[in-house]
Amino acid sequence: MIKIKPVIEHEGICRHCGVVLANERVLWQGIHVCVEACCPACGGEYVEDLKVGHATTYPYLIDRASYTLSGHEESKGWLGNPLLHSLQHPAADEQVRLEVEIKEACRDVVIINCIDFLYGHSLLKLLNAERERIENPDIGIIVLVQSFMKWMVPDYAAEVWTVNVPLSKAQQFYPQLDEQISAQCERFEQVFVSRAYSHPSRFNIEHFTKMRPFQMEEPQPGPTRITFIWREDRVWLDNPYVIKAAKRYKLLRMLLKPIIWSQRNKIVKLFSKIRKQEKDVKFSVVGLGRSFAFPDWIDDCRVSKFNLEAELKACEIYASSAVIVGVHGSNMLLPSALGGMVVNLMPADKWGNFAQDILFTEENNRISAYMYRFLPLETKIKVLGKIISSQISGFTHYHDQMKEDIMMSRNG
Ligand SMILES: [Zn+2]
Known part of the structure; x- marks a missing residue:
């Protein structure tokens, strides 16, 4: 100071x-x-x-x-x-x-x-x-x-x-x-x-959000929640320049709705893939913007405006999510701090800002490597679904194997 x-x-x-x-x-x-x-x-x-x-x-x-x-x-x-x-x-x-x-x-x-x-x-x-x-x-x-x-x-x-x-x-x-x-x-x-x-x-996110983050090491009651962080100004689109151009030039603004519709469809497709592989799972979409509806089996928690009530509600969902998925950006800060594991979709022009949007809460290097995944935005949905699915089902095994102190305590 x-x-x-x-x-x-x-x-x-x-x-x-x-x-x-x-x-x-x-x-x-x-x-x-x-x-x-x-x-x-x-x-x-x-x-x-x-x-x-x-x-x-x-x-x-x-x-x-x-x-x-x-x-x-x-x-x-x-x-x-x-x-x-x-x-x-x-x-x-x-x-x-x-x-x-x-x-x-x-x-x-x-x-x-x-x-x-x-x-x-x-x-x-x-x-x-x-x-x-x-x-x-x-x-x-x-x-x-x-x-x-x-x-x-x-x-x-x-x-x-x-x-x-x-x-x-x-x-x-x-x-x-x-x-x-x-x-x-x-x-x-x-x-x-x-x-x-x-x-x-160095921070304890609980002091700021007044909410306990998701605890990967504790048994969780109910289904495993997977949450997608929604925004409409930076979307899940292979070419990041298209949305930039659509926002900048009036003539291209008509492209915005189809782009957002395509993001909605990708989320539904991704969640459908995971749903086929994992039995007890629950899906949520949280974020800013309410364009287009989701099927009933997806918990649509998006808002058109963030106020205190909406912030707290969103934090509750992050803190009950085993996996947070979203496109790189400041929208990932609180979700990554409160949620369990993270899948960060990286636009081609953002690799220079790698991990700047993640609030890491796991200090063990090897567990951290498992929990935080950074993947190109262009990753195929099928591959992404498999990665997320294995990330969920394999955590306990990986965690126990990679933490020597746990193994040592078991061997007496
Ligand atoms: Zn002088």
Whole structure:
């Protein structure tokens, strides 16, 4: 974590003179937590990222005189340029505000900024609360979240600061939020900001969802549930570029419905194959979008909009699913954390983001290799059905064979 009060522990360098900049104040841009600094030699003014969130790897610096952006070239498109643009064009929206909920009075605090324009980024930053709690037990945790993520803030947070900014507007800079957050920081003796790493590995999902994940090692009552995670903006389609083009070009929009219909049919076909091979199974479809109906033997739990009730209901289904199947994306984060095993269908253009959408809960390497399967989206349904079927029927045998401690305990 980085201290920002009573002093800002950050050392920026003037691009013109090479001298160390004098830090003036923290600027709460929204996604970015920045430092406003000036050069004692030439008077140059700068805004620079504190190394938190995605700026841990890709920090940006803006020269205020020329509004010149310096930083990592490849991430400029989604991270650097929006920061620059937001500071040049602050958003004037009087409805945007900070809501403060104090649960425990603290003198020293660490702020975890979860604000982001992508759902997955926001959720992953929130999981950093666990590391902060373990590493800094004497420091109160403040979680800064957008309204949609508030339900997942762990009970141990000392304060919850909620902003009513939707994902679609989160790349903007709201000066009133900056002022309100800065004013709240005045209450404390010491303030730190969490590194809010983009892919934290240490977390207990139960602290966030308040729901116990599926336990592969425990006997389960009733049929084995297999759940497909549905979305209509990234579908189970061999060619990922077709849906991108259909969303982008009006003339191609007529293709969307047939593509989604084809996804529905693939799911029915896959579940039918598994149904023939496994006796006591139950199937569910969970996710956003309610296009087309499913046969009665498939439990259709899709919603047209996610609210708190729908989130909790979906989590209940994930947590009772032995297998989660879905196309790679942030839609797989919570299902993979709460469900048993995972089959992740990888679009050809997403192999570079391998496993970034999976919240691994199994720490044993060999058991983990069995539980999480990453398969090309183009995999034939028949093959996929066999893989899932064997994954279910073979787990106990594999698990017992591969865990030496179990074998040893049996041999006395
Ligand atoms: Zn200078």
